[in-house]
Amino acid sequence: MSMKERMLGGELYLADDPELIEAHGRAQGLLAEYNATSHQQQERRHRLLEELLGSVGEGIVIKPTFRCDYGFPISVGAGTFINYDCIILDVVDVEIGAACQLATRVQLLTATHPVDPVARRAGWESGAPIRLGDNVWLGGGAIVMPGVGIGDDTIVGAGSVVTRDLPAGVVAVGAPARPVRAITEADRVATPPR
16 A cells, blocks of 8 residues: 555555655645735636645635645535635545635644654654535634534634534534534524625
8 A cells, every 4th residue: 555545544654755745746836826826816726726626616715825735635615715824734535515614724634643652753644534514614713623524504613623523503612612502593694685
């Protein structure tokens, strides 16, 4: 099994593997181009995202600067908006659903390291996938840790650290983030027609 296969499978791997170094370098080149684009270059941004990411839904917006390791393990659903300075450590799959809102400086961190100091010193690392359902809203500076899933329509407050799965339809805050209430009919607002 190659180091890339080990990495994508969530097993221990070494990032200094030549295949991974090449894949990382490719992604960093595309990110440099993407982050250097101007607001007037929306079509170019979209083309670069299609080249960088594993799956790009229609109408997504990712504001520069954007950072990730490899790009290809990331899928972003249609209509999702990712604000400035997002960081995604994507050593395994990161699935972001449709119509999500990620505020400034959100971090999605799939990468982790062994607790064993000998293995860690030798450079071994691993990852666990992250999945955001549809219509998830992550407040500014929220951090989602390895292996976490967040259900549809859930809101995570600014500065929260999500260390375990969150169900659909709740508001969660804190470090670690915990649901504080369900989203109910009382939260619905009348929206004007477009």
